[in-house]
Amino acid sequence: MRKILFESVVSDPLTESPPPPDDAAVVELAAAVNRAARRRLGRSLAIREVDAGSCNGCELEIHALNNAFYDLERFGMRFVASPRHADVLLVTGPVTKNMREALERTYRATPDPKWVVAVGDCAVDGGIFAGGYAVEGGVSKVVPVDLHIRGCPPTPTAMLKGLLALLEVSSAAGPTRVGEKD
Amino acid sequence: MATLIETISEGRKVEGHRPWPRFAVDAGTWNAVAARLADGQATLAGLWGAADGVHMAVVDVADKALAVISLDCPQGMFPSVGRVHPPAIRLERAIADLFGLLPEGAPDARPWLDHGRWGVRHPLGRCVDVAGTPVDYPFLTAEGESLHQIPVGPVHAGIIEPGHFRFTANGETVVRLEERLGYVHKGIEALAAGADIAHGAKLAGRTSGDSTVAYGIAYAHAVEAALAVAVPPRAVWLRALMGELERLANHFGDVGAVCNDAAFTIAHAHFGVLRELVLRAAGDCFGHRLMRDRVVPGGVAVGLDSNGAELLRALLRELRRRFPTLVELYDDTASVKDRTFGTGILSQALARQYGAGGFIGRASGRDFDARRWPGYPPYDQLEFKVSVLSTGDVNARVWVRIQEIEQSLLLIGQILDRLPDGVARAEVPRGNGEGLGLVEGFRGDILVWVRLGGGRVERCYLRDPSWFQWPLLEAVIKDNIVADFPLCNKSFNCSYSGHDL
Numbered sequence: 287m288r289k290i291l292f293e294s295v296v297s298d299p300l301t302e303s304p305p306p307p308d309d310a311a312v313v314e315l316a317a318a319v320n321r322a323a324r325r326r327l328g329r330s331l332a333i334r335e336v337d338a339g340s341c342n343g344c345e346l347e348i349h350a351l352n353n354a355f356y357d358l359e360r361f362g363m364r365f366v367a368s369p370r371h372a373d374v375l376l377v378t379g380p381v382t383k384n385m386r387e388a389l390e391r392t393y394r395a396t397p398d399p400k401w402v403v404a405v406g407d408c409a410v411d412g413g414i415f416a417g418g419y420a421v422e423g424g425v426s427k428v429v430p431v432d433l434h435i436r437g438c439p440p441t442p443t444a445m446l447k448g449l450l451a452l453l454e455v456s457s458a459a460g461p462t463r464v465g466e467k468d
Numbered sequence: 469m470a471t472l473i474e475t476i477s478e479g480r481k482v483e484g485h486r487p488w489p490r491f492a493v494d495a496g497t498w499n500a501v502a503a504r505l506a507d508g509q510a511t512l513a514g515l516w517g518a519a520d521g522v523h524m525a526v527v528d529v530a531d532k533a534l535a536v537i538s539l540d541c542p543q544g545m546f547p548s549v550g551r552v553h554p555p556a557i558r559l560e561r562a563i564a565d566l567f568g569l570l571p572e573g574a575p576d577a578r579p580w581l582d583h584g585r586w587g588v589r590h591p592l593g594r595c596v597d598v599a600g601t602p603v604d605y606p607f608l609t610a611e612g613e614s615l616h617q618i619p620v621g622p623v624h625a626g627i628i629e630p631g632h633f634r635f636t637a638n639g640e641t642v643v644r645l646e647e648r649l650g651y652v653h654k655g656i657e658a659l660a661a662g663a664d665i666a667h668g669a670k671l672a673g674r675t676s677g678d679s680t681v682a683y684g685i686a687y688a689h690a691v692e693a694a695l696a697v698a699v700p701p702r703a704v705w706l707r708a709l710m711g712e713l714e715r716l717a718n719h720f721g722d723v724g725a726v727c728n729d730a731a732f733t734i735a736h737a738h739f740g741v742l743r744e745l746v747l748r749a750a751g752d753c754f755g756h757r758l759m760r761d762r763v764v765p766g767g768v769a770v771g772l773d774s775n776g777a778e779l780l781r782a783l784l785r786e787l788r789r790r791f792p793t794l795v796e797l798y799d800d801t802a803s804v805k806d807r808t809f810g811t812g813i814l815s816q817a818l819a820r821q822y823g824a825g826g827f828i829g830r831a832s833g834r835d836f837d838a839r840r841w842p843g844y845p846p847y848d849q850l851e852f853k854v855s856v857l858s859t860g861d862v863n864a865r866v867w868v869r870i871q872e873i874e875q876s877l878l879l880i881g882q883i884l885d886r887l888p889d890g891v892a893r894a895e896v897p898r899g900n901g902e903g904l905g906l907v908e909g910f911r912g913d914i915l916v917w918v919r920l921g922g923g924r925v926e927r928c929y930l931r932d933p934s935w936f937q938w939p940l941l942e943a944v945i946k947d948n949i950v951a952d953f954p955l956c957n958k959s960f961n962c963s964y965s966g967h968d969l
Contacts, residue, residue, distance in 0.1 A: 287797055290734065300741060335627045339652045341965045343677025343758055348627050349721070350747070353740040367625035383585040383600065384651045385630060388622045414670055419591045420655035439677070441757060 300354040304361070304450060305443050311433055311451035330362040331453060334372035334396065338389045338428075339379030339421065344406040344439040348376065351449075356442045363449060369395040374452070377429075380408040380415040381422040393429045401432040401452060405445065410434050472510050472528040475500050476537050485902040486693040488842075490523075490536040498539045499547050501526055506552040511823035512936075513906070514915045515549065515559040516929040517567035517592065522546045523929075525904065525915060527823070534842055536904065536917070541569050548574035555822045555936055566657070567593035578605065581650040581968060591658050610636035610644040618950065622651045629964035633953075640949040645942045653968040660928040665691055665765055665896060668925040672916065673760050675930050676966030681707075681714040682909030683930070684763030686916040689844065689905030690928075691765040694920050697896055701888040703767030704845045709780075709883045710750070710759045710768075711909075712876040716787075717746040718910040719869045719876070722961050726866055727798065729954040730807040738794050742787060749783040752776070767893030777884050784881055791877075795870055808863040812944040812956035815860060822940055825912020825933035827868040828960055832860035838908035850882050862959040898923030909933065911963065932966030 412423030479493030514525035548571035550557035560571040561580035568590035584603035622630035672687035724739025819832035855871035912933030
């Protein structure tokens with residue numbers, strides 16, 4: 287183990303420079319984020335992931351956000367174990383009817399201000415599962431959604447762009463500057 | 469004593485079912501096969517409903533036989549197999565939910581996938597509209613002094629799929645775990661019914677995202693068998709290449725995740741790097757990190773040029789350089805092995821009875837790998853060892869996966885050296901027929917059965933290996949402490965989506 291630790295110290299980190307925030311996402315988010323929320327959250331976001339019926343492909347790529355290459359935590363974003371600790375719900379899947387109530391209860395358990403990010407094509411409108419007897423057909427059918435990140439599954443880079451946009455918008459102005467603008 | 473094939477040959481052989489035979493049998497033969505399963509002379513490989521009744525895929529490894537038997541259910545009932553052979557119980561409960569066909573004499577009459585929320589009953593059978601109100605679900609009891617229950621899920625603490633676990637514990641010691649699944653049921657089989665063959669492939673590839681390549685191959689095998697399509701050699705080899713990359717990525721990720729659940733985060737971080745390297749190479753070569761929709765009936769939808777092959781060779785070199793150090797790291801860290809040794813032991817008897825697929829069965833002495841038998845090309849032309857251990861604990865499951873990583877690295881090297889030239893996709897005709905595919909995904913053997921008519925899917929059954937692994941997790945955790953459940957669970961890593969469909 288010592289050798290691995292030593293090599294980690296002397297070699298360059300694998301972590302890559304972040305992609306620019308997604309422009310489209312910034313536009314979608316601008317409407318959703320109010321100044322009070324900005325003031326309260328600053329540049330730190332706690333994320334609770336909710337699988338509402340995905341095929342687990344999105345979960346694999348969400349996991350990748352935590353690996354050494356993407357290292358989501360360096361931006362002040364981290365995954366938390368309870369919705370009660372969360373600012374953001376990252377929801378995947380077409381929302382199965384069997385998961386609807388669990389998603390609603392998770393949403394209600396998340397304190398305000400909060401955002402919902404729908405991840406993956408089936409979270410947008412049910413995707414390939416749309417129209418089935420067992421699915422609601424998209425996250426926005428069940429809880430309000432602030433940002434959609436498309437892809438089947440979206441790449442970690444695509445998700446990073448969306449989440450950085452969220453961070454930009456949520457902290458676009460610090461508490462004092464908000465006052466000055468007003 | 470009669471062999472499996474002799475027993476089922478009492479029935480009528482159905483024409484147009486490939487590559488293994490299907491027999492329409494009566495209740496007597498159905499029960500005789502159930503008795504063989506109960507005696508351990510055969511292994512259940514699948515049990516499903518269709519418009520015309522119920523079907524059961526049975527394997528006799530000793531005799532090297534694989535066959536499907538079918539029983540008409542004009543009265544909407546069939547003799548329960550689960551009555552004598554517990555691995556069939558959840559499959560029968562699913563048939564009752566989806567088709568309304570009732571297993572007579574079944575030991576467990578509770579619904580399984582149907583939580584009462586669909587607004588319909590028997591969506592694949594005689595579908596009726598009902599109010600979409602959830603039904604009460606009585607959990608099994610555990611009685612004794614000082615017992616308490618811990619309900620977990622469906623929303624879990626980590627980034628994982630939803631399901632409910634009901635623990636009954638005496639202090640720290642688990643005396644009973646009962647799973648309740650079905651939360652991610654999307655109705656994939658209903659969506660596949662009536663779809664064209666290409667759309668069916670997309671649905672199959674979204675049954676369990678971590679096994680999208682293996683599902684793609686299994687579905688393609690079933691379709692190609694049904695329609696007697698000859699697949700070009702280059703496609704067959706490219707499928708195996710993608711299949712082994714998928715196995716590598718999952719094994720790297722999961723071995724790291726097991727270490728993480730023992731709070732050994734440095735191993736998690738380093739295994740995560742190896743997984744990411746595989747996914748990036750897959751993305752660069754095949755245009756999708758998980759290689760989704762790259763396997764199609766008739767062949768593959770990708771090519772591999774010399775740049776791609778060189779990129780994969782560089783990947784192999786890098787993995788071979790880094791991986792042995794990580795194995796050493798796991799093997800030399802006593803505090804991790806203290807957690808994985810002797811934890812979550814799956815007995816060989818249970819592994820055999822349930823036909824536990826993949827590394828779960830192989831860590832408990834079940835010497836089965838669908839790549840070797842029944843086998844499919846190009847594995848008959850490749851050299852690889854099937855790793856089998858006997859201790860059945862978390863460490864054994866980790867260790868089988870470590871050895872499978874080494875084998876996959878060797879397999880990818882062989883494939884790159886010998887990849888045939890030529891076209892990689894054949895025309896798929898519009899025709900009728902029935903086909904079965906059995907493919908070794910990273911998690912175990914995936915079975916796909918299709919019935920095609922006029923270029924469309926009439927019925928598609930997708931059986932994830934998890935069906936026969938989830939029940940074993942309940943057995944494995946018994947008498948372990950609650951805190952070791954994450955380790956046991958991760959060392960199994962069953963698919964929720966693959967199971968719930």
